[in-house]
Amino acid sequence: MEIDQTPPIPPTLKTTISKQPYYYFAITLATSTPATPIDVTQYHGYIALVLTQWLGAIGGGIPVDILDYSYPRATIRVPYVNHKQVWQAMTVNPFSLLSDNTQAYFQVVRNSAFAMGVVTSSRKSL
Numbered sequence: 001m002e003i004d005q006t007p008p009i010p011p012t013l014k015t016t017i018s019k020q021p022y023y024y025f026a027i028t029l030a031t032s033t034p035a036t037p038i039d040v041t042q043y044h045g046y047i048a049l050v051l052t053q054w055l056g057a058i059g060g061g062i063p064v065d066i067l068d069y070s071y072p073r074a075t076i077r078v079p080y081v082n083h084k085q086v087w088q089a090m091t092v093n094p095f096s097l098l099s100d101n102t103q104a105y106f107q108v109v110r111n112s113a114f115a116m117g118v119v120t121s122s123r124k125s126l
Contacts, residue, residue: 023083054089
């Protein structure tokens with residue numbers, strides 16, 4: 001009986017060169033009826049409300065930075081480790097606007113681990 005002397009094949013390793021600290025979303029606020037525009041502070045408050053409703057106190061503590069705002073659209077930045085929870089809360093959780101009790105929800109328009117991925121679009125003509 002012969003013993004196989006061929007060396008074992010080493011396992012394939014995948015390495016990540018750098019992990020991004022933030023994740024970016026382009027979002028829009030959709031309402032059931034036309035609503036009056038809100039300022040950036042109220043917009044940020046509604047994001048915090050959605051995160052708290054969906055994820056509890058831990059969700060309310062996730063830092064969200066609004067990088068660009070023009071009602072009803074915004075570009076936000078969240079820590080990379082929390083991007084899946086934020087994405088879920090944004091797409092699943094409807095809420096009521098405090099000003100006139102209008103039903104509203106956030107829509108994720110674009111998302112990326114890089115800011116340029118949400119700021120520009122390859123679908124727009126120059």
